[in-house]
Amino acid sequence: DIVMTQSPDSLAVSLGERATINCKSSQSVFYNSNSKNYLAWYQQKPGQPPKLLISWASTRESGVPDRFSGSGSGTDFTLTISSLQAEDVAVYYCQQHYSAPLTFGGGTKVEIK
Amino acid sequence: DVQLLESGGDLVQPGGSLRLSCAASGFTFSNSAMTWVRLAPGKGLEWVSTISGSGGSTYYADSVKGRFTISRDNSKNTLYLQMNSLRAEDTAGYYCAKQYSTAVSDNRGYFDLWGRGTLVIVSS
Numbered sequence: 001d002i003v004m005t006q007s008p009d010s011l012a013v014s015l016g017e018r019a020t021i022n023c024k025s026s027q028s029v030f031y032n033s034n035s036k037n038y039l040a041w042y043q044q045k046p047g048q049p050p051k052l053l054i055s056w057a058s059t060r061e062s063g064v065p066d067r068f069s070g071s072g073s074g075t076d077f078t079l080t081i082s083s084l085q086a087e088d089v090a091v092y093y094c095q096q097h098y099s100a101p102l103t104f105g106g107g108t109k110v111e112i113k
Numbered sequence: 114d115v116q117l118l119e120s121g122g123d124l125v126q127p128g129g130s131l132r133l134s135c136a137a138s139g140f141t142f143s144n145s146a147m148t149w150v151r152l153a154p155g156k157g158l159e160w161v162s163t164i165s166g167s168g169g170s171t172y173y174a175d176s177v178k179g180r181f182t183i184s185r186d187n188s189k190n191t192l193y194l195q196m197n198s199l200r201a202e203d204t205a206g207y208y209c210a211k212q213y214s215t216a217v218s219d220n221r222g223y224f225d226l227w228g229r230g231t232l233v234i235v236s237s
Contacts, residue, residue: 038215040223042158049208049227050150050158061225093158100220101174102148104158 002026002096006105012113019081021108023094028074031098038098041070041079044107045090053092054079086112115139115226117209122231129199129235135192135209135228143167143187146212146219149194151205152230159205162194163212165219172220177203199235206230 003026013019029038037057042050052061054070057077067082081088089112094105121133135147149161162183163172171183182195192209210224 038221042224049229050210050224051227052223052225055213055223055225095158095223097215097221097223100172102160102163102221104160106157 001101002029002099002103004094004096004103004105006092006094006108008108009106010109010111012111013081013084014113015086016083017113019084019088019110021079021092021110023072023077023079023105025075025077025096025098029096029098030074037073037077038096039070039072039077040095040097042093042095043088043090044093045087050093081110084110084112117211117226117228119207119209119228119231122207122233124234124236125199126237127200127235131196131199131233133194133196133207133209133231133233135194137190137192137209137211140211140226142185142190146214146222147183147185147192148210148212148222148224149183149192150208150210150224150227151203152208153202153205156205161207163219163222164192170219196233199233201235204233204235206232 005024007022039057041054044050058070069080091107118136148163164183180198184193208230209228211226212222213225214222
């Protein structure tokens with residue numbers, strides 16, 4: 001199984017500041033045949049279901065604010081919130097869909113400092 | 114509206130059974146692989162089971178294999194999860210999710226629509 005490790009477990013960021021979340025996979029999730037990273041990011045706000053933010057490591061879903069961006073390739077990935085807003089308080093998860101079974105990172109809780 | 118609505122969660126004793134349902138609307142249900150994902154207290158998201166759009170292929174996490182059965186009724190736009198021999202470690206919020214499959218076999222993908230979840234508590 002591919003193990004997804006997120007860091008940090010939690011972080012507190014001031015409003016308007018940058019938040020950076022890391023996700024590392026135990027093996028590469030990059031497919032050479034189509035040059036895609038099989039990595040997604042989700043946001044789960046308190047009391048709500050997860051919401052897909054980013055697919056293919058860096059493709060923002062429709063309606064997701066452009067302050068959210070995904071980067072990285074192979075085994076190391078980053079979700080960046082460029083200017084934290086109050087509504088961004090949530091737990092963020094990465095997920096690999098390169099191989100079965102599908103696995104998620106342990107989550108990173110983002111709070112306001 | 115495009116949505117998923119789970120039901121069936123409850124408090125059940127260890128060794129007991131429960132059937133979860135997920136009613137889908139707003140999209141062509143039979144065209145989509147569907148998945149159950151759970152979130153246990155203090156833990157992260159865990160993939161549980163996936164079923165192809167036709168229902169002909171099913172996949173399970175090792176932790177539930179042999180105890181849980183995923184199924185669907187495309188005429189009713191409904192997904193099910195039959196949970197038998199429940200254990201304390203099955204205690205979690207269970208979410209159904211629409212899968213965007215990234216493999217022909219539907220055993221891989223990411224999740225572009227989630228329900229609000231239903232709570233299963235296994236305790237005596």
